[in-house]
Amino acid sequence: MNTQDMNKVMQNFDVLENIEPSENWEVNFQNKLDNARFSKSDSVSKFNLVVLVLILINVGFVWNSLKTDDTKSEDKGTKYKTIANELLITSNN
Amino acid sequence: MLQYKSNVINTCYRFLLDKEDAEDISQDVFVEVYLSIQSFRGESKISTWIYRITVTKCLDEIKKRNRKKRISSLGKLLHLDDVANWIAGGKQPDADLETSDTMITINKVLNQLPDNQRIAFTLSKIDGFTNQEIADIMKTTTIAVESLIYRAKKKVTADLNLILKK
Numbered sequence: 345m346n347t348q349d350m351n352k353v354m355q356n357f358d359v360l361e362n363i364e365p366s367e368n369w370e371v372n373f374q375n376k377l378d379n380a381r382f383s384k385s386d387s388v389s390k391f392n393l394v395v396l397v398l399i400l401i402n403v404g405f406v407w408n409s410l411k412t413d414d415t416k417s418e419d420k421g422t423k424y425k426t427i428a429n430e431l432l433i434t435s436n437n
Numbered sequence: 438m439l440q441y442k443s444n445v446i447n448t449c450y451r452f453l454l455d456k457e458d459a460e461d462i463s464q465d466v467f468v469e470v471y472l473s474i475q476s477f478r479g480e481s482k483i484s485t486w487i488y489r490i491t492v493t494k495c496l497d498e499i500k501k502r503n504r505k506k507r508i509s510s511l512g513k514l515l516h517l518d519d520v521a522n523w524i525a526g527g528k529q530p531d532a533d534l535e536t537s538d539t540m541i542t543i544n545k546v547l548n549q550l551p552d553n554q555r556i557a558f559t560l561s562k563i564d565g566f567t568n569q570e571i572a573d574i575m576k577t578t579t580i581a582v583e584s585l586i587y588r589a590k591k592k593v594t595a596d597l598n599l600i601l602k603k
Contacts, residue, residue, distance in 0.1 A: 373464040
């Protein structure tokens with residue numbers, strides 16, 4: 345192949361004519377934009393829902409652990425009382 | 438914003454060599470521009486930002502096409518011609534381009550280029566893009582752009598030689 349052929353091939357790319365947007369360009373663009381906005385707001389609300397569920401689960405865990413701790417401290421209190429009473433009995437003896 | 442419409446479409450056309458795809462991708466570009474305009478921090482010119490989105494979208498589309506082509510070739514290899522054609526979607530450079538054979542050849546050659554060389558080379562062929570603007574779009578220096586264009590030209594010439602010899 346000679347340089348002339350190659351130049352011809354490249355010239356076709358170099359002088360590629362500009363194209364004009366079709367008449368439907370604006371309409372199609374508007375449709376795409378509306379769809380994208382809708383799906384964006386949809387995904388935002390889904391994200392918010394997921395965050396809310398996670399917060400509720402977390403609150404549940406915290407509340408549950410606090411409740412369990414209260415019971416434990418009550419148990420400990422009873423235990424200490426018994427020990428104290430026993431000690432008192434022993435010292436009285 | 439839409440004042441850049443024509444330039445964006447023609448930039449897409451240079452990358453994709455297909456009118457329909459160029460229109461389609463240019464619409465996607467403006468959708469992204471509208472949705473993410475709040476994240477534009479004004480560090481560069483708005484046109485540079487828009488062209489950066491354009492280039493990214495075009496490269497994504499080219500990669501998608503190449504992926505489809507590979508799957509389609511695999512389909513043909515397995516004699517699943519219908520499936521292969523369906524996957525490929527019959528996308529080639531514009532059929533109504535007078536020089537479509539030439540365009541297919543050019544497309545083949547450009548597909549062999551690394552992304553950064555392809556961007557620099559293609560943008561350099563579009564009227565109105567200076568090396569400085571290309572450098573801004575690619576977030577690099579003008580010297581790097583010149584080097585990329587030089588290497589791209591060299592590779593394009595070598596690959597064209599190979600293809601046209603066959």
